[in-house]
Amino acid sequence: MQHPFDASVLTRFADLAVDSLGAAREEIDALNVYPVPDGDTGTNMFLTLESARDALVERLRTDAELAPALAAYARGALLGARGNSGVILSELVGALVRRVSRARPGDRPEQVWAEALRAAADAAWAAVGTPVEGTILSVAAAAAEAAEKTAADPAATLERVVHESGRAAHEALLLTPDQLPLLRDAGVVDAGGRGLVVVLDAVEAVATGRRPPAPAARAIPVLPAGSAGDLSEEGPAYEVMYLLDAEEDRIPTLRAALAGLGDSLVVVGGEGLWNVHVHVDDVGAAVEAGIAAGTPRRIRVTHFAEQVRRAGSRVRSGRKVVVVAAGEGLATIFAEAGAVVVPGGPGRRPSTGELLAAITGCGAEEVIVLPNDHDSAAVAQAAARTAADQDVRVVVVPTSAQVQGIAAMAVHEPGRALEADVVAMTSAARHARHAAVTVATKRAMTSAGPCEPGDVLGAIEGDFVAVGDDLAAVARGLVDRLLDSGGELVTLVAGEGGAELVVEVEAHVERRFAGVDVVVYDGGQDRYPLLLAVE
Numbered sequence: 001m002q003h004p005f006d007a008s009v010l011t012r013f014a015d016l017a018v019d020s021l022g023a024a025r026e027e028i029d030a031l032n033v034y035p036v037p038d039g040d041t042g043t044n045m046f047l048t049l050e051s052a053r054d055a056l057v058e059r060l061r062t063d064a065e066l067a068p069a070l071a072a073y074a075r076g077a078l079l080g081a082r083g084n085s086g087v088i089l090s091e092l093v094g095a096l097v098r099r100v101s102r103a104r105p106g107d108r109p110e111q112v113w114a115e116a117l118r119a120a121a122d123a124a125w126a127a128v129g130t131p132v133e134g135t136i137l138s139v140a141a142a143a144a145e146a147a148e149k150t151a152a153d154p155a156a157t158l159e160r161v162v163h164e165s166g167r168a169a170h171e172a173l174l175l176t177p178d179q180l181p182l183l184r185d186a187g188v189v190d191a192g193g194r195g196l197v198v199v200l201d202a203v204e205a206v207a208t209g210r211r212p213p214a215p216a217a218r219a220i221p222v223l224p225a226g227s228a229g230d231l232s233e234e235g236p237a238y239e240v241m242y243l244l245d246a247e248e249d250r251i252p253t254l255r256a257a258l259a260g261l262g263d264s265l266v267v268v269g270g271e272g273l274w275n276v277h278v279h280v281d282d283v284g285a286a287v288e289a290g291i292a293a294g295t296p297r298r299i300r301v302t303h304f305a306e307q308v309r310r311a312g313s314r315v316r317s318g319r320k321v322v323v324v325a326a327g328e329g330l331a332t333i334f335a336e337a338g339a340v341v342v343p344g345g346p347g348r349r350p351s352t353g354e355l356l357a358a359i360t361g362c363g364a365e366e367v368i369v370l371p372n373d374h375d376s377a378a379v380a381q382a383a384a385r386t387a388a389d390q391d392v393r394v395v396v397v398p399t400s401a402q403v404q405g406i407a408a409m410a411v412h413e414p415g416r417a418l419e420a421d422v423v424a425m426t427s428a429a430r431h432a433r434h435a436a437v438t439v440a441t442k443r444a445m446t447s448a449g450p451c452e453p454g455d456v457l458g459a460i461e462g463d464f465v466a467v468g469d470d471l472a473a474v475a476r477g478l479v480d481r482l483l484d485s486g487g488e489l490v491t492l493v494a495g496e497g498g499a500e501l502v503v504e505v506e507a508h509v510e511r512r513f514a515g516v517d518v519v520v521y522d523g524g525q526d527r528y529p530l531l532l533a534v535e
Contacts, residue, residue: 051080
């Protein structure tokens, strides 16, 4: 019997969960009144699962086995957890995948899922210093109870168990205002619980191939602006988070120390690594408690009042371009043109958090983002949506190649209107027909035919069009195909080990295409000894 779960299922869920939370992020943020109305629950849950997904993708590059993939996903969630809701979500994920990873081919998958949900709900409840009904904890508990009840039927299928647990989560979400007066007074359901429902809906979509029906509009009221009021003057002023390297036997003492300092205490993790979250007035004491227990790192402190005011108070001006660069040479090229550079490239897709930090940290009120590859485009769009909440106007120009980014930067003019600048940059990128030369690392079937490790591959606009055994021959063929349909400028970007190749291709253009100019850059990108574009 095949294993009831596999890495491909996990990958589909990881992608869908991130996409679904990204789409629901603004709605969930608007529901956020508990424990503090800082309007970031959806964003924090999104960033937490994006970190988990990125860790999974990186792991699967070298190991496709399920157990290491699950461990990487859980660790990514733990390391990337943001805010109270994100830390609780990371504990739910961690406990759930630990149970799934112990599944064996003979296990009933429906029973495994029910036990995994129970383990997740219990672990999250235990991780919170003062558990409160009417929160994500209640929604998780309801999902687990429904899964256990359904799985007890010998005829139950995994699809049915997943569906019933999701349905129970939806119902529990609607009860949260009755359980928590703060939600009832604000007229909303719990934001963290809503986020968990989105995640469980993604599970159901993967398990059954069907998306659950959207909740009725009355089920998810949107918080009117200002209806939650200001943060309580009596409540703690700061959110403190840090990763902690510590032995498990030191954690009870840490919990006790932090519980005496504030509220919203959550400590999650295991095997020597913990994520600590607490709301306090005395930041120093919270950090000192971590030092007494082990070694805190990546300490983050948020002043709630400042967080609420920051969008209106931050002074921004001018326009900047944020660029994803695939090599040191390319980074230098973009930086010298005035861009803010985020490292990227094959095997190194930047996260939403990295792009968001670059967008919001550059100080500009208008930001143009050049993702420069297909994978980074969706991440850039997510970062742009999040940055909009901080009064930054962001436009993503859909560049799908580094050379398109170079073409767009060449016409960038911060002195003209944003719309005109975007139109000019987009037009330049679209008119830069691009190609690349790489070397196959494994046997595969391409659109140009089969290839073996070591074969030279030529691609135009992302599609393989040539398989050969000589770098220069394949490169010359790409240039010919592009210039045969016209062009005035050829841009050549040398990657690692591509200096001599660029010299040969430049000479070829000068011999065969009189009047065509050639521009050469040292890009330093790996995996692609040559990137080229024709304009």
